[in-house]
Amino acid sequence: MSEIRVRFAPSPTGYLHVGGARTALFNWLFAKKTGGTFVLRIEDTDVERSSDEMVEGILIGMKWLGLDWDEGPIHQSNRLDIYRAKAEELINSGHAYRCFCSAEELKAKRETAAAEKRDFKYDRTCLNLSDDEAQSRLTAGQPYLVRFRVPDRQSTSFNDIVFGKIDIQNETIEDFALLRPNGHPTYHLSVVVDDIDMRITHVVRGADHISNTPKQVLLYEAFGSALPEFAHVPLILGPDKSRLSKRHGATSVMAYKDMGFVPEAFRNFLALLGWSPDPKTYGTREIFNTEELIQAFNLNGISHNNAVFNMDKAVWFNWEYIKSMPLSELIPLVRAELEKANLWKPEYENSNWFAQTVEMLRARTRMLPDFVSQGRPYFSDEFEFDPAAVEKNLKKDPALKELLPELAKRLDAVQDFNLETTEQALRAFAEERGVKAGLLINAARTALTGSAVSPGIFEVIVAIGKERTTRRLASAPLRM
RNA sequence: GGCGCAUUGGUGUAGUUGGUUAACACGCAGCCCUCUCAAGGCUGAGACCACGGGUUCGAGUCCCGUAUGCGCUACCA
16 A cells, blocks of 8 residues: 555635644544555646735645644646646557647637537537648647647546545536646646656545546546545535635634634634534534544545535634643743733733633633733733623712722722632622622722623632732722 | 445534434524624424345344436546
8 A cells, every 4th residue: 555645735726724723633633543654735727816925824824723734835837847747648649639729719619508508518520620731720820729638438437535426427527628828727637647647645635526426437437547536525615605705714724823813723624514523423412632543533524515614613623723722832822912002911821810810811812812802901000891791880879989898998908819718708798888899899800890790800800910909999989 | 337335303423332392603583681683591493313125123324226416436645
């Protein structure tokens, strides 16, 4: 058994989108699982639509997801001579021919056919050209295209690891283009030339390529090469079940980074979109760290159905990760968010207090930026007061105007300022004044955080510290 | 239009060779807990397994048809 080699071959005509990312992920997982090699190949044969910027974007997206490659990136645009030579080889062996029909001519034929409700397949005008005619056009310098000559045989089939046997009648396949007049290959030529050349053993790609595969199978045959294994991965759809696109919201993986996804969480979510682990050994488990995901992955678990991208579920994964990932891994992510918001202070570096505060906050934050919005009262003295919270917790009871400054004094008097001592002080004070502890607690919550919602109040008090707590409590009446 | 693929609760999936009340997760509703909001614990609603025919003692699981969705049908990948 030879070494397993897979590839991810994006076309740099856009940023790395979630569908592409998942295809890359499956290839990466399969390579890791089998100890194989993961090749990254940039399919930039369409010069008009490709750009270096997009290539860079794709690489950044993959790196964010932690998908590293063993070989490449190999740019097809650097291999043009190889494709030309291969096209020539096919012409010489009778598997392909030059076509001098212009794009305009063909378009016209297609339109006529459509108007007459016939389907159009290239009519082989140029296959039927006499040798002399073809030769004279060639020497006259007339631009041409190289077309594959589809064999007359009945049908072409291949076995797909996820879809099973797929068989297609050859008469439904037209003599497709291999080389454009500008000497650039089309997709069909470049993929198979490269997949053969790079000794790819498993082609794992989007299901949108199923219909293209028979053409490529024909090319493998023409080159006399053995077929790789094929595994077509179902597509990712938007909530309305149409192909995921901009109007469904973000499609670029980097947009998910910006929303505040933890890369491992997003990757875990993506992995389960169209794939599931063997229930025999993994039951109904859904959370898998990197190692576990690699262990659990196999091509057989890929689903046949297109999957709807469910944002709620993605957020749930994110939250699971934020809640339970090692604090040491979380902190740098939080730091990045705080830096973006200008809330980061040098003394937080290696700070115990900072770690504890993140720990306190993480239980109820789903997205990374929540550390900024919810964490502001802890990391800064400048935070907003929610008017509704002020109304509900501070203004409602006039007695608070006097109680809060007094509570500040009581807390200020607490020697060993911790969860137990602060709670004791507050409850004792409430009892002494004959008010419910809840009244003071909720009022303190809003006075300290500006919000009606927060972690447990004593955790909040300790996190904010004695000095800031007493100050905020004492100044609370200004808002009433 | 032609060709291909698919079709299990709102969503993602499980359901291995056909065999008792179709499972899990997200989401949703309610209860408990409680200083708020979450979390957590408990409970519940929600699928006649797209529809129609077969095959079989018995089908979500096999076969055929229909519908629907998606893909391909380019000198895009």
